[in-house]
Amino acid sequence: MSPRRRAVNLAELLRQTARRLPDRTAVVHGSTRWTWRELDERVDALAAELVGRGVVAGDCVMVDGPNHPELVQAMFATWRAGAVLAPVNSRLHDDDIVVIAGVCRPKVVVAHASTASHVAAVDRALGLPGGVLWIDASGQPDAVAAAVAAAPVPSGPTWEGDHAWYFFTSGTSGAPKAAILTHDQLGFVVTNHLADLMPTTDEHDASLVVAPLSHGAGMHMLPQVVRGAATVIPASTSLDPDEVWSLVEAERVTNMFTVPTILKVLVDHPAVEQHDHSSLEYVIYAGAPMYEADQQRARTLLGDVLVQYYGLAEVTGNITALRSAEHGRPVPEGLAAGTCGHARTGMLVSVQDDTGAEVGPGEIGELCVAGPAVFAGYLDNPEADAAAFRDGWFRTGDLGVMDVEGYVYVTGRSSDMYISGGSNVHPRDIEEKILAHEAVDQVAVLGVPDPKWGEIGVAVCVLREGHTLTAEQLTTWLSERMARYKLPRHVLFWDALPTSGYGKIVKRTIRDELAHRQWGPYAPQMEGAS
Numbered sequence: 001m002s003p004r005r006r007a008v009n010l011a012e013l014l015r016q017t018a019r020r021l022p023d024r025t026a027v028v029h030g031s032t033r034w035t036w037r038e039l040d041e042r043v044d045a046l047a048a049e050l051v052g053r054g055v056v057a058g059d060c061v062m063v064d065g066p067n068h069p070e071l072v073q074a075m076f077a078t079w080r081a082g083a084v085l086a087p088v089n090s091r092l093h094d095d096d097i098v099v100i101a102g103v104c105r106p107k108v109v110v111a112h113a114s115t116a117s118h119v120a121a122v123d124r125a126l127g128l129p130g131g132v133l134w135i136d137a138s139g140q141p142d143a144v145a146a147a148v149a150a151a152p153v154p155s156g157p158t159w160e161g162d163h164a165w166y167f168f169t170s171g172t173s174g175a176p177k178a179a180i181l182t183h184d185q186l187g188f189v190v191t192n193h194l195a196d197l198m199p200t201t202d203e204h205d206a207s208l209v210v211a212p213l214s215h216g217a218g219m220h221m222l223p224q225v226v227r228g229a230a231t232v233i234p235a236s237t238s239l240d241p242d243e244v245w246s247l248v249e250a251e252r253v254t255n256m257f258t259v260p261t262i263l264k265v266l267v268d269h270p271a272v273e274q275h276d277h278s279s280l281e282y283v284i285y286a287g288a289p290m291y292e293a294d295q296q297r298a299r300t301l302l303g304d305v306l307v308q309y310y311g312l313a314e315v316t317g318n319i320t321a322l323r324s325a326e327h328g329r330p331v332p333e334g335l336a337a338g339t340c341g342h343a344r345t346g347m348l349v350s351v352q353d354d355t356g357a358e359v360g361p362g363e364i365g366e367l368c369v370a371g372p373a374v375f376a377g378y379l380d381n382p383e384a385d386a387a388a389f390r391d392g393w394f395r396t397g398d399l400g401v402m403d404v405e406g407y408v409y410v411t412g413r414s415s416d417m418y419i420s421g422g423s424n425v426h427p428r429d430i431e432e433k434i435l436a437h438e439a440v441d442q443v444a445v446l447g448v449p450d451p452k453w454g455e456i457g458v459a460v461c462v463l464r465e466g467h468t469l470t471a472e473q474l475t476t477w478l479s480e481r482m483a484r485y486k487l488p489r490h491v492l493f494w495d496a497l498p499t500s501g502y503g504k505i506v507k508r509t510i511r512d513e514l515a516h517r518q519w520g521p522y523a524p525q526m527e528g529a530s
Contacts, residue, residue: 046077065112082156203228318373418447
């Protein structure tokens with residue numbers, strides 16, 4: 001029998017940096033500037049408070065609030081106390097938070113006043129044995145800032161496989177699932193991020209937070225801590241492009257993590273040309289496809305600083321990476337979108353058919369992945385585990401192809417694909433074509449029921465300011481650029497497309513809105529109609 005092996009508690013990443021670089025800046029937020037020593041001491045204090053509230057190894061601490069230095073403090077304090085972190089999107093509905101809490105069963109919640117209704121709902125439904133600690137509540141009872149520690153708190157003993165982070169999936173349907181991320185797995189992910197995404201990062205760098213720390217931005221922060229790079233958090237709790245570009249200039253920001261919809265907002269805003277952003281070396285984007293037209297605009301304005309990675313919560317982003325110099329690679333014939341890169345360092349990517357057999361270069365199949373970044377499974381959900389794995393491979397649910405050089409091209413979600421008249425239609429292909437039209441700013445294509453064809457396509461578009469376009473004009477324009485069976489049968493124009501709290505366009509919500517408007521196939525059927 002193999003001996004049980006120790007793992008590195010993620011809180012040690014902070015302690016090591018605080019010892020090495022005690023007086024350098026760790027976190028910036030408005031007038032707040034914490035050094036690494038100050039952050040580490042604050043983490044000690046909060047960890048001692050958690051332990052005093054009965055938190056023991058393996059307990060869950062839910063963190064719920066907008067980006068804030070004390071949220072960073074709570075993350076590392078949770079690990080130092082030996083507990084498991086469960087950060088949630090602070091913009092969710094009370095009912096959603098109760099469902100999430102029912103999965104992870106938090107002993108303590110660390111929350112911001114803006115999420116007080118979440119806390120009350122969880123307390124009513126499930127109880128909170130260790131109570132609540134409040135972020136940004138100096139002078140108030142149970143404030144995070146009031147926590148004190150008489151001496152440094154040692155990080156809880158950690159073993160391979162110990163849970164570190166319950167990463168809630170933002171899936172398209174069904175109840176939320178908690179992907180179990182372990183300390184040793186995340187140690188690999190941190191190393192991998194530094195190897196593949198931002199290899200020159202050190203204590204002279206600064207990273208700007210423009211997405212929720214509860215998700216990918218929180219993962220992106222961990223490598224900054226390892227290398228001693230400052231984390232800069234905007235004062236505004238909503239995306240403010242003026243503030244973002246001002247901070248890039250003032251703090252000489254060298255890297256940021258974002259998602260395509262946020263990056264598009266930032267580069268489309270006039271502030272991008274009013275501030276110096278020459279310090280940027282890595283603008284890392286992930287979480288959803290970035291359309292070719294948006295990539296080109298961002299590269300024109302920012303230079304060759306874009307770095308893409310593709311991944312899911314269950315693989316912590318570690319599937320493929322595309323360096324800045326690789327952007328603009330020619331798109332192979334027959335594909336609409338460019339590559340999302342090649343397999344991450346130390347990871348395997350396989351394109352498989354429905355039986356699990358690997359398909360050849362250029363053939364479409366399901367993207368599957370294996371390696372140290374793959375999660376340990378879903379919390380208390382063996383049915384989901386069984387569906388997610390096949391022969392040891394994690395099944396992403398994404399469709400794609402790989403070329404002879406190993407570059408991967410995502411063609412869409414298997415759940416997005418629809419069948420019209422017996423032909424498979426991949427919305428990503430159509431969306432790329434539509435976005436090439438100068439009048440279209442955003443688009444989502446989805447299949448809807450049709451009595452004759454089974455399903456037909458509907459394109460929901462948002463126009464660029466100052467442009468006009470009719471459905472007939474767009475359809476005529478598209479008919480010269482794609483096969484007839486791919487043409488959307490309906491084109492709609494909306495003022496905006498719905499996005500999740502993490503900036504992704506949510507097709508499920510679009511479908512719900514079509515039903516709410518009783519549009520087309522979602523209209524009530526007349527009695528006796530066939």
